[in-house]
Amino acid sequence: MLINQFAASGFRNLDGLVLEPHPALTLLTGSNGSGKSSVLEAIYCLASGHTFRTRRVRDYLSFDQDALTLAAQLRDPRNGSEHRCGLSRQRDGEVQLRVDFETATSFSAVARLMPVKALTPDSHRLIEQGPEERRRFLDWGCFHGSPDFMEVWRRYRRALTQRNEALRRHASDDEINSWNPALATEGSRLSELRLHYSKNLALHVKKRAQSIDFPFHMELEMRSGWDQSESLEEALGTRLETHRRMRTTTDGPHRADLLVRADKTLARQHLSRGQQKVLVHLLHLAQLDCLRDDTVGTAIVLCDDLGSELDADNAEHVVDQILTAGHQALVTGASSIPDALLDRCSDHRGLAIQMRGGKAGA
Numbered sequence: 001m002l003i004n005q006f007a008a009s010g011f012r013n014l015d016g017l018v019l020e021p022h023p024a025l026t027l028l029t030g031s032n033g034s035g036k037s038s039v040l041e042a043i044y045c046l047a048s049g050h051t052f053r054t055r056r057v058r059d060y061l062s063f064d065q066d067a068l069t070l071a072a073q074l075r076d077p078r079n080g081s082e083h084r085c086g087l088s089r090q091r092d093g094e095v096q097l098r099v100d101f102e103t104a105t106s107f108s109a110v111a112r113l114m115p116v117k118a119l120t121p122d123s124h125r126l127i128e129q130g131p132e133e134r135r136r137f138l139d140w141g142c143f144h145g146s147p148d149f150m151e152v153w154r155r156y157r158r159a160l161t162q163r164n165e166a167l168r169r170h171a172s173d174d175e176i177n178s179w180n181p182a183l184a185t186e187g188s189r190l191s192e193l194r195l196h197y198s199k200n201l202a203l204h205v206k207k208r209a210q211s212i213d214f215p216f217h218m219e220l221e222m223r224s225g226w227d228q229s230e231s232l233e234e235a236l237g238t239r240l241e242t243h244r245r246m247r248t249t250t251d252g253p254h255r256a257d258l259l260v261r262a263d264k265t266l267a268r269q270h271l272s273r274g275q276q277k278v279l280v281h282l283l284h285l286a287q288l289d290c291l292r293d294d295t296v297g298t299a300i301v302l303c304d305d306l307g308s309e310l311d312a313d314n315a316e317h318v319v320d321q322i323l324t325a326g327h328q329a330l331v332t333g334a335s336s337i338p339d340a341l342l343d344r345c346s347d348h349r350g351l352a353i354q355m356r357g358g359k360a361g362a
Helices: 035-048 106-114 131-145 151-168 173-177 180-211 232-238 240-246 275-295 312-324 339-346
Strands: 002-009 017-019 023-029 067-075 082-089 094-100 114-121 218-223 257-262 300-301 327-335 351-356 359-361
Touching: 017 035, 017 359, 023 035, 023 339, 023 359, 035 067, 035 082, 035 106, 035 114, 035 300, 035 327, 067 275, 082 106, 106 131, 114 275, 131 151, 131 180, 131 257, 131 275, 151 173, 151 180, 151 240, 173 240, 173 275, 180 218, 180 275, 180 327, 232 240, 257 275, 275 312, 312 327, 312 339, 339 351
Parallel strands: 023 327, 023 351, 114 300, 300 327
Antiparallel strands: 002 017, 002 067, 067 082, 082 094, 218 257, 351 359
């Protein structure tokens, strides 16, 4: 799905913004504070309910506004069908979300309609930080690759919440264990979906690494979150006393991790910061490859200050790979956008927009 038109008001310094991105490449340039990154954040917020920088509404709602509104007109390049989605969020917490003129009850309806991926200056956290970042990365791919994933994930989270509440209340063994069958059934299915996806992702990562002669042998390993010598239901039963002591369930896919290895050593221990950044972008490109495998089609890829993350050659390579696969790229930069990308816009294969104080200029 591609964005034909995007509108934003009351979001950071964006007020009355109407943007018509190029179907392939749109470069947003301008000085610091001109609104370049805010445009990308606003698009991400429409698709997910939060930005790639913060989940707190007060951080992105304009200080002098009582509400923000975001809207997008979308087109599916495969069949030409058009869709619309919009978000209104009040300062008092009220939220209205609409998809094709119908009220939507969940952001998953928008997320499935407009797959949005953000490549940001802190993307290296995928390698450097803990398992939560990598679980979120995996689940983005599973969500778009499997129609069953979201409901399985929700049922698992409901059962986990109830079991943890029972543990915190020091409930009886029978009450705690009553949640084990649901937790085990949904947790095992969730783990299977992640494992299947991670194997497909690993194949594409290997191809991507080979395509740029990345100087390390890359491996991905999915860790389920519990001892694989027993089933999840068995682990929940045998580890009950540990869970009681910790007052939380410490076994299950909510503790899963995707290990990223370079030459059989964890990438965060073996690679320099620059190499980690290149690897992270390879992982994201591989995830976009999986998206096309799953017949989802195209994604909207938001590249925020890409030139500060990668050298000119690698930045140009990333954008070229995004465009070659048919995705829509929006790239920001002040003075760090590679000349080759600017030249591409000059050749009418993209659109360059100068941002000035939250407005899109010529």
